[in-house]
Every structure is written in structure tokens, then in C-alpha cells.
Amino acid sequence: MDADAFVATLGHHDFLHDRDTVPISEAASRWLDVCENTGRKGREPVEGSTLRKYREHVEIITARIGNVRLNQLTPVTCDEFRDSLLRDFSRKYAKKILTSFKSILAQARTDGRLRSDPAESTAILISQRHEKQEDMAIPSLAEVRALLAKAQELRHSTNRQTAKAWARYEPFFLVLAYSGMRPCEVIGLPWRDVNFEKRTITVSQDATETREIGLPKSASSYRTIHMPDLVIDALRAWKAHCPHSDLDLVFPTGTGMVESHGNITNRGWYVLQRACGIVDSAGRPRYPLKSLRHVRASLEIHSGATPKEVQALMGHSSVKITFDVYGHLFSDHTHLRAERANIIAAQLSACGEFVARA
Numbered sequence: 418m419d420a421d422a423f424v425a426t427l428g429h430h431d432f433l434h435d436r437d438t439v440p441i442s443e444a445a446s447r448w449l450d451v452c453e454n455t456g457r458k459g460r461e462p463v464e465g466s467t468l469r470k471y472r473e474h475v476e477i478i479t480a481r482i483g484n485v486r487l488n489q490l491t492p493v494t495c496d497e498f499r500d501s502l503l504r505d506f507s508r509k510y511a512k513k514i515l516t517s518f519k520s521i522l523a524q525a526r527t528d529g530r531l532r533s534d535p536a537e538s539t540a541i542l543i544s545q546r547h548e549k550q551e552d553m554a555i556p557s558l559a560e561v562r563a564l565l566a567k568a569q570e571l572r573h574s575t576n577r578q579t580a581k582a583w584a585r586y587e588p589f590f591l592v593l594a595y596s597g598m599r600p601c602e603v604i605g606l607p608w609r610d611v612n613f614e615k616r617t618i619t620v621s622q623d624a625t626e627t628r629e630i631g632l633p634k635s636a637s638s639y640r641t642i643h644m645p646d647l648v649i650d651a652l653r654a655w656k657a658h659c660p661h662s663d664l665d666l667v668f669p670t671g672t673g674m675v676e677s678h679g680n681i682t683n684r685g686w687y688v689l690q691r692a693c694g695i696v697d698s699a700g701r702p703r704y705p706l707k708s709l710r711h712v713r714a715s716l717e718i719h720s721g722a723t724p725k726e727v728q729a730l731m732g733h734s735s736v737k738i739t740f741d742v743y744g745h746l747f748s749d750h751t752h753l754r755a756e757r758a759n760i761i762a763a764q765l766s767a768c769g770e771f772v773a774r775a
Contacts, residue, residue, distance in 0.1 A: 602622075
């Protein structure tokens with residue numbers, strides 16, 4: 418539905434008459450400019466990948482209601498816009514577009530171009546259980562073992578070209594699976610952040626989708642991660658063959674430049690899944706690249722790690738994000754709390770005996 422057709426559906430609502438009003442298309446452009454250059458409400462400007470998604474949302478919003486002026490918006494028109502999104506997009510994607518729309522209106526209020534929020538009660542709800550099932554894609558331990566075993570097999574292939582490619586891909590996937598790092602953090606990892614002596618990896622930068630080196634996603638993304646011996650040993654072996662990179666990258670292209678997310682995904686990760694038969698009914702690889710990042714977190718939780726420990730490991734900006742992503746895994750291990758309760762009881766009993774003897 419184009420903008421003019423949508424406006425025709427608005428009917429004769431009682432519009433607000435703000436003194437200084439602009440079309441939604443102009444308010445959206447202003448919002449994008451703030452997101453890109455100054456940051457909203459004191460926050461830093463958004464990352465390039467986030468800005469790209471915002472631009473996609475704005476294109477959809479502008480095509481539908483770009484000609485509508487801010488003073489024409491009412492709760493009814495906002496609900497009608499929401500319903501049009503739900504008719505044409507998945508519920509999850511419609512919710513993201515609506516969130517951007519509401520952020521545009523919030524910026525308009527900040528700029529003094531809108532007196533109140535006509536979309537305050539306009540929402541798209543997704544059940545928590547459905548949202549987690551959709552967002553959380555964690556390979557099983559059996560699948561991870563199969564994937565890493567296949568990567569090792571490909572690295573030792575008798576085909577020279579295959580072996581050369583997987584001499585880089587195998588340690589890349591080992592780091593991703595065992596560290597909990599984001600794919601962009603592994604792609605942007607410099608050798609100076611690999612401490613072979615202490616067996617740690619420090620996250621101090623990442624690689625954008627436009628193949629540029631940038632700062633980590635947030636302040637909490639700066640972190641040091643202890644790595645198992647097998648990963649450190651694999652990195653040491655790879656360093657002897659790693660192409661020279663002026664950027665000091667651990668996993669550069671053959672010419673030493675920043676690798677693209679697409680190449681790693683299509684030439685490495687998807688190939689690996691197909692080789693292991695980890696595909697859906699249509700033959701498509703089952704898991705996105707970021708799914709390997711969740712493996713370390715799920716194993717940490719199973720081993721009794723606290724939410725704050727997992728938050729620090731994964732570089733989440735708040736423990737709420739940790740619970741949103743992994744909350745169901747914490748609830749799956751109530752037996753650990755029962756064991757700790759018995760341990761505490763035993764310690765207190767011992768303490769009581771000690772006091773009695775004293």
C-alpha cells in the first residue's frame with residue numbers, strides 16, 4: 418500500500434493541530450541523521466549494521482505513510498498503520514518496523530514537533546516463549562562435535578585448495594564456538610589481543626559489515642576471555658601460515674584485508690553444515706553463523722555459571738539481555754540450586770558444630 422492510498426484510509430479523524438508540523442518522511446530523515454551522527458538521548462551513534470536496518474525500516478514507513486503529517490496522527494491511525502504491517506510482514510519484522518516508527522515519533526517530540534505520543538498504546542506483542550524459540554538457535558552438543566570434527570577433516574584434506582582454505586576456517590570456528598565472541602569480533606580480532614602465554618583473547622575491536630575495523634558494540638563488549646588449550650594451540654599453528662596483514666588481523670583475506678561476513682558464512686559455515694547434513698527440509702543450512710556464539714554460554718550455564726558471569730563473558734550491556742537470551746537455560750538447571758542448597762546446609766551444620774565445641 419503506497420502513501421497516498423494509506424492516507425485515503427485515514428478517514429475524518431480529529432487531528433491534532435501542532436504549530437510546527439512536518440511529514441513523517443521528514444521526521445524519519447531527521448531521526449536517521451541523529452542515529453548516525455550525534456546519537457539519541459546522549460547515546461553514541463549507532464553501528465553501521467544497525468543504521469542499515471533502520472534505513473530499511475524507514476523505506477517501508479515512508480512508502481506507506483511518508484506523506485502523512487505529524488499532526489494527522491492519532492491512536493487510530495497508528496493502529497491502522499500497525500495492522501497494515503502485520504498483514505504484509507512477519508510478526509517479528511513488523512514489530513521491529515513499528516519500534517523504529519515509534520522512535521521517529523519520540524525524536525519528533527524531542528524536537529518540539531509533536532505534543533504527545535499518538536502511538537503510545539500501539540503495540541505488537543509476541544509471546545516470550547515464541548520469541549525465544551525464534552531467536553535462539555543453538556546447535557546441540559552432538560551437532561557441534563560433528564561440525565568441528567568435519568572442519569578438522571577438511572583442514573587435513575588431500576585436496577590442496579580445500580586444505581588451504583580450511584587451515585583458516587577451522588581455527589576461526591574453534592574460536593567462535595569456544596569463546597562466545599560475536600562473529601564480527603572474531604573477524605576483527607588482531608594478533609596483539611591473543612595472549613599465548615596467559616591463554617586468553619581480549620576483545621578490543623570488531624569488523625563492520627562494510628569490512629572496516631571499528632570499536633566494539635558497547636563498553637561491556639571490551640572483555641578478556643580465557644580459552645582452552647586446544648584453541649590456543651590451533652591459533653599458534655595458524656599464525657605460522659597466516660597472511661601478512663597491516664591491520665594485524667588473525668583471520669584476514671589472502672591479501673591481508675578484512676574478511677567479509679558473507680564469505681565466512683557462505684564459503685565456510687554453510688559448507689560445513691551441508692557436509693554434516695545439518696539442514697532443514699528444504700536443504701538450507703539450519704543455523705546462522707552467530708549460533709556458535711551461544712555454545713560457550715550454554716555450557717557455562719550448565720556448569721553453574723551465574724547470570725552476571727555469563728553477562729561478562731558474552732559482553733552483554735545488561736544482565737536483562739542475558740536473561741532475555743538465556744533465561745530458559747538458567748531455569749532448566751534448577752537441580753544445581755538444589756545441590757548448592759545441600760552444600761550450604763552442610764557448611765552451616767559444620768559451622769554449628771564448631772560453635773558448639775568452642
